[in-house]
Amino acid sequence: MLPSPDELKRALEQLLPGVSLTLEGTVLFVGPKDLAAVCRCLKEQERFGLDYLANLTAVDYPTEHLPAAPEASTSGAAQAGRMDVVYHLYSMAQKHGPVILKVKLPRANPVVASVTPIWRGAEFQEREVYDLYGVTFEGHPDLRRILMWDGFQGHPMRKDYVPEDQDA
């Protein structure tokens, strides 16, 4: 059985001392620096066994849309808005899940470690997030646009994206 989000957080803090984790509801927020270590641990530790990355996507929060979080943690980043990358993890072997991970990134320069070396299934999904949201995944083997064409400027899923044919 999968431990509850609360137990999961405590177990991870024990296994990876100094890791930055915050629990909000059922979502586990991971510090961007710790993402790769946390993911590797969740996949490789027998009791979690999260071998299947079901879904990877991003949510854009420009300043005006920021959810009113009482503990506005990283004050500098909150000014310019933030970009969340979301991971839904399941276990195919043990048939449990999901564990929902999120990383908060500064919207102006979102960079996070790629999880493609851990789960191959992230390869196209990270390319899609890079393409549509402009998040850079460090360590991705082949980070190119996937849905838009190569010369395209901008990231069409960002909330402040202005479509070209607006007056049509």
Place this chain on the structure above:
Amino acid sequence: MITPHAISAELLEVSLGPQHPSTHGVFRMNATLDGETIVKLKPVMGYLHRNHEQIGEHATYIASFPFTDRLDYFCAMSNNLGLALAIEKLGGIPVSERGEYLRVIMAELTRLVNHTAVTGFLLNDMGAFGTPLLYAFREREKILDLFEEASGSRMMCNYIRPGGVRQDVPPGWLDRARELVRGYPAFLDEFERLLTENEIIRQRAQQVGVLPKELAVSASITGPMLRASGVNYDIRKVDGYSLYPRFKFKVPLGTVGDVYDRYYVRILEMRESVKILEQALKEINDASPSISPKGLALVKAPRTFRPPKGEAYGRIEAPKGELGFYLVSDGTPQPYRYHIRAPSFINLTVLEDLCLNHKVADVIIILGSVDIVMGEVDR
């Protein structure tokens, strides 16, 4: 005499598609060939990209249903069901029992449509032009007739709603569905007599495009493609959504994970779908309403539906694999974030791995066995 080593062959780059019938829509593969052998293959997509997700973020929750029909346009009912499940999870909407039965019936009929058609197309890709595909389409037509009667449209059904289904099926529909389901095993027998033991198909498909178990799991492969590699993971069983825990059915598994296994797993899945349909059509109760009062309110006045702030990830076992909808609500009538986890998009991750060291002709059938629909890949 010239030995093979004496020839210094240059690598040749070939662009397969996007305008080619074997690429199942506007899909392109940039293949690098050493003679006839694939040494590198990069999928190129996006020709059908219309930023479906952004359209969804500007529309109300209900208004997205007709758009989901156009994702995997063979399986409109499953797409509707995936979105309905996510909305129900987000808004805490109960589903009426008759609605659940009708959903299961529609979802399994959709699986029959998809697997029948994709098998026909696969045979087309193998060079059996026309005949198996026509057999498949003959049966598909009968199911589409049922969809048309129930929803008003053959392919763009737009039928399933949060809380149940949009409207009840017309009188006599269930009997016609029962009749179709009764006749389906005979068609599958006929189809299998043509194909399963066929020497040419075995030679073309066995040991071609083998997907190892570990890679399949790591690469987030789902659906028949995953199960053909021997991984027992069916979301109908794992999540037990809708009424699936009530029905008895097996999860067919392959052993090798080649093109042939992917073909045969689909045939076996259709036989299990027939079993589910038989049970559902037997049990369905004629008395209860098809939509829950809360769902009905949502359908009648979609503009007033504002789910509480929060997020939900709803997923179903669509014919092609895990179809997931990720919704984030900020309390307004439109979703703040609307994301689709498209199975055939992610199943393409391993296309290059499957094709390496095979011949060009094998690429075509490997792609056919992956089962993609560009409406869903490109979104």
